[in-house]
Amino acid sequence: MQARLIGLDWGTSTLRAYRIGDNGEVLEARELPLGIMQVADQRFEQALDTACGDWRTAQPDVPLIACGMVGSAQGWREAPYCPAPATQQDIARHLVTVPLANGNRLQIIPGVLQNGRLPNVMRGEETQVVGVLDTLAPVQPVLIGLPGTHSKWVRVEEGCIRHFDTFMTGELYAAACAHTILGRTQQPSDQFQAAAFDRGLDVALSSEGALGPLATVFSTRTLGLTGALRADEQPDYLSGLMIGHEVAALRAIRAPSSIVLVGNGALCQRYQRALERAGVSRIQTAHQATERGLWLLALAAGLVHP
Amino acid sequence: MQARLIGLDWGTSTLRAYRIGDNGEVLEARELPLGIMQVADQRFEQALDTACGDWRTAQPDVPLIACGMVGSAQGWREAPYCPAPATQQDIARHLVTVPLANGNRLQIIPGVLQNGRLPNVMRGEETQVVGVLDTLAPVQPVLIGLPGTHSKWVRVEEGCIRHFDTFMTGELYAAACAHTILGRTQQPSDQFQAAAFDRGLDVALSSEGALGPLATVFSTRTLGLTGALRADEQPDYLSGLMIGHEVAALRAIRAPSSIVLVGNGALCQRYQRALERAGVSRIQTAHQATERGLWLLALAAGLVHP
Numbered sequence: 001m002q003a004r005l006i007g008l009d010w011g012t013s014t015l016r017a018y019r020i021g022d023n024g025e026v027l028e029a030r031e032l033p034l035g036i037m038q039v040a041d042q043r044f045e046q047a048l049d050t051a052c053g054d055w056r057t058a059q060p061d062v063p064l065i066a067c068g069m070v071g072s073a074q075g076w077r078e079a080p081y082c083p084a085p086a087t088q089q090d091i092a093r094h095l096v097t098v099p100l101a102n103g104n105r106l107q108i109i110p111g112v113l114q115n116g117r118l119p120n121v122m123r124g125e126e127t128q129v130v131g132v133l134d135t136l137a138p139v140q141p142v143l144i145g146l147p148g149t150h151s152k153w154v155r156v157e158e159g160c161i162r163h164f165d166t167f168m169t170g171e172l173y174a175a176a177c178a179h180t181i182l183g184r185t186q187q188p189s190d191q192f193q194a195a196a197f198d199r200g201l202d203v204a205l206s207s208e209g210a211l212g213p214l215a216t217v218f219s220t221r222t223l224g225l226t227g228a229l230r231a232d233e234q235p236d237y238l239s240g241l242m243i244g245h246e247v248a249a250l251r252a253i254r255a256p257s258s259i260v261l262v263g264n265g266a267l268c269q270r271y272q273r274a275l276e277r278a279g280v281s282r283i284q285t286a287h288q289a290t291e292r293g294l295w296l297l298a299l300a301a302g303l304v305h306p
Numbered sequence: 307m308q309a310r311l312i313g314l315d316w317g318t319s320t321l322r323a324y325r326i327g328d329n330g331e332v333l334e335a336r337e338l339p340l341g342i343m344q345v346a347d348q349r350f351e352q353a354l355d356t357a358c359g360d361w362r363t364a365q366p367d368v369p370l371i372a373c374g375m376v377g378s379a380q381g382w383r384e385a386p387y388c389p390a391p392a393t394q395q396d397i398a399r400h401l402v403t404v405p406l407a408n409g410n411r412l413q414i415i416p417g418v419l420q421n422g423r424l425p426n427v428m429r430g431e432e433t434q435v436v437g438v439l440d441t442l443a444p445v446q447p448v449l450i451g452l453p454g455t456h457s458k459w460v461r462v463e464e465g466c467i468r469h470f471d472t473f474m475t476g477e478l479y480a481a482a483c484a485h486t487i488l489g490r491t492q493q494p495s496d497q498f499q500a501a502a503f504d505r506g507l508d509v510a511l512s513s514e515g516a517l518g519p520l521a522t523v524f525s526t527r528t529l530g531l532t533g534a535l536r537a538d539e540q541p542d543y544l545s546g547l548m549i550g551h552e553v554a555a556l557r558a559i560r561a562p563s564s565i566v567l568v569g570n571g572a573l574c575q576r577y578q579r580a581l582e583r584a585g586v587s588r589i590q591t592a593h594q595a596t597e598r599g600l601w602l603l604a605l606a607a608g609l610v611h612p
Contacts, residue, residue: 118525119528120524120525168488168520172523175486180477180481203423208423208424210555211473212552214475215471217478219426222426222472245520249518249520
């Protein structure tokens with residue numbers, strides 16, 4: 001089947017390429033360790049051909065669209081942020097064009113900037129949000145959670161990105177394990193330590209959690225010192241504690257009752273567990289949001305047609 | 307003048323030795339990079355002699371007392387924690403004796419353990435607290451703050467350590483600067499960036515601070531991206547943000563109106579600035595608390611006499 005679009009999810013460490021057919025159907029998907037940090041000397045077109053040169057040779061004029069850090073200042077071409085509040089149409093109007101050697105062009109999707117006293121940025125997540133919205137009733141307000149190194153929580157109303165926050169939970173968790181005293185008594189576990197994770201959640205969601213993560217994380221060490229937490233339980237206890245603090249903070253931003261999670265399956269499961277423990281019951285999980293978002297933004301920009 | 311006591315503040319990275327005369331007067335003080343992590347193969351007595359072998363030769367029978375990580379499982383001899391609530395007398399009753407080659411003995415002061423759902427430990431700070439209390443009216447409840455890599459906040463009532471909390475603010479700050487994306491856009495500054503520090507405090511103490519440090523720290527990057535914070539302002543902005551979150555959390559533990567800060571001068575100044583910004587006005591700063599505490603615990607244990 002002929003492709004209608006090549007969609008690229010081009011992040012810091014990974015390049016995912018999708019060959020997309022009629023109605024946005026994904027015909028083929030590839031994942032390569034060719035994120036923008038792995039591309040030397042601006043050889044982005046070479047990386048593109050490594051990923052999908054065969055698709056391009058077969059259809060030299062097929063439209064190409066990309067989202068993610070490829071549009072950052074460190075990427076192929078900077079795509080200036082689209083200001084929030086932002087709709088799908090707003091984002092599609094801000095695509096940045098990169099000419100390719102064969103005369104074809106690549107369109108790069110901009111990130112979204114929410115300016116203000118505490119500015120916030122996303123790059124790549126806006127495409128996932130567009131993909132998620134396609135599966136939801138358009139008027140219902142929803143909070144879309146995108147767990148990751150930097151997790152995003154995006155409030156959408158009537159198809160418009162109204163507000164979002166970023167939590168550095170994932171990156172701070174990794175730094176705490178690798179570069180603080182908490183790592184010294186930890187042992188990795190082969191399996192998910194559910195009871196330890198839940199215990200961390202319970203602390204964060206309790207009145208003791210009001211001290212905040214700067215204080216509660218020390219309990220990972222002291223519960224170990226007092227024999228109340230095994231070394232192989234400590235990583236998941238700390239994970240539950242930190243994700244629990246993130247979920248507790250969501251209460252502070254008046255979360256809509258309806259939540260959709262998107263992203264890595266295992267991580268989404270941890271967040272789902274945390275949200276349920278915090279009393280949030282209406283949680284959905286979305287799949288293939290990026291592929292869908294790439295197709296929808298290409299449609300909105302007139303690169304492809306229904 | 308003859309020494310009555312040799313006092314040692316023996317931590318992870320530093321060994322401080324005090325030659326102490328009548329009434330606890332410090333006759334001489336030394337600081338060496340001979341913390342317990344720098345002492346190989348259990349050669350603690352050799353390190354002791356490097357620090358103050360001349361004092362010991364001059365007075366072979368002078369009593370010796372030590373506080374700090376030297377009493378941890380990784381130190382010279384483990385001094386099991388004294389349980390909280392703990393008074394000066396309780397701590398003095400739990401000294402652990404190490405015989406020395408010349409027939410003299412070293413007494414090691416135990417740390418304090420507060421057991422419970424979120425256990426807490428201190429080792430070394432209990433001696434500082436004892437030293438601080440000597441300068442205060444005994445019946446007044448007070449919150450003693452000991453800023454550091456792991457800062458401690460100790461609630462004392464009628465001379466008794468009632469409750470304490472630990473914040474890993476210092477260590478998490480260092481890890482965030484050195485091992486997360488926040489470090490990539492930072493530049494160190496030759497001087498304290500007071501306005502940036504205060505801006506961080508204000509965010510943490512504002513309603514936006516309710517999102518907690520896992521979220522607000524990302525603003526260090528986004529304020530840089532939007533040109534609102536220079537690279538050399540970012541370290542002190544982040545410092546203000548994190549110390550501000552710590553101070554905001556103290557509200558959650560019903561801080562007594564009277565606060566005493568002990569420790570590194572520059573760091574105490576940052577905390578004093580943060581507390582004042584949070585509306586706490588009655589702040590004192592204590593000095594020579596460790597030396598005083600070593601003397602007082604030696605007195606309480608009968609090693610020296612008034």
